[in-house]
Amino acid sequence: MIPDNEFIRMEGVPITKEEIRAVSIGKLRLSKDDVVVDIGCGSGGMSVEIARRCKFTYAIDVNDKAIETTTKNLKKFGVENCKVIKGNAKEILNDIDFNKAFIGGTKDIEGIIKILNKKEINHIVANTIVLENTVKIISLLEKYNYNVEVVNVSISYGKKISVGHMMMAKNPITIITGKKG
Numbered sequence: 444m445i446p447d448n449e450f451i452r453m454e455g456v457p458i459t460k461e462e463i464r465a466v467s468i469g470k471l472r473l474s475k476d477d478v479v480v481d482i483g484c485g486s487g488g489m490s491v492e493i494a495r496r497c498k499f500t501y502a503i504d505v506n507d508k509a510i511e512t513t514t515k516n517l518k519k520f521g522v523e524n525c526k527v528i529k530g531n532a533k534e535i536l537n538d539i540d541f542n543k544a545f546i547g548g549t550k551d552i553e554g555i556i557k558i559l560n561k562k563e564i565n566h567i568v569a570n571t572i573v574l575e576n577t578v579k580i581i582s583l584l585e586k587y588n589y590n591v592e593v594v595n596v597s598i599s600y601g602k603k604i605s606v607g608h609m610m611m612a613k614n615p616i617t618i619i620t621g622k623k624g
């Protein structure tokens with residue numbers, strides 16, 4: 444994994460932390476034949492890591508700054524097998540071919556999961572912070588007969604204080620995996 448501080452960051456939108464990227468990448472079980480879409484690519488933290496491990500990646504975001512930052516990070520890390528597309532994933536997914544999806548953004552999630560199911564995408568991994576989004580994604584995946592695994596990851600970073608290291612907790616992230624077949 445690339446350390447967090449090596450990425451160019453987009454103001455106001457946190458990059459997926461190195462440890463969360465590691466678990467999420469593990470859950471995607473990537474192979475060199477996979478074509479993966481990163482829905483809500485933000486700064487491109489996941490797009491870069493995914494593209495380095497598969498055949499091709501589509502990085503989609505509605506936000507101009509996200510598109511700009513992801514493009515810069517792809518260039519910085521020498522990633523050439525990733526196309527960055529601006530827009531709402533709901534309007535774009537029907538026009539591209541891929542076999543796995545990573546979900547990092549949840550706007551219009553009902554429509555997005557409906558399309559993923561219709562396109563027979565049998566391996567989906569989502570990261571959520573907000574409880575309501577976690578519940579919504581689990582329910583939607585179950586509605587479309589995906590087998591769902593839910594993992595909650597809590598990370599604490601050691602901070603040096605006078606008497607030793609104090610562990611400072613970050614907010615937990617839920618990693619939801621939906622699979623069929």
Ligand SMILES: C[S@@+](CC[C@H](N)C(=O)[O-])C[C@H]1O[C@@H](n2cnc3c(N)ncnc32)[C@H](O)[C@@H]1O
Nearest residue numbers: 459483485486487488504505531532547548550
């Ligand atoms: C938490 S950030 C993702 C962080 C990213 N994984 C990273 O490491 O930099 C979520 C992003 O999803 C985008 N987003 C949310 N819903 C979306 C949608 N339906 N289509 C495209 N982008 C979306 C937001 O604009 C935001 O940039």
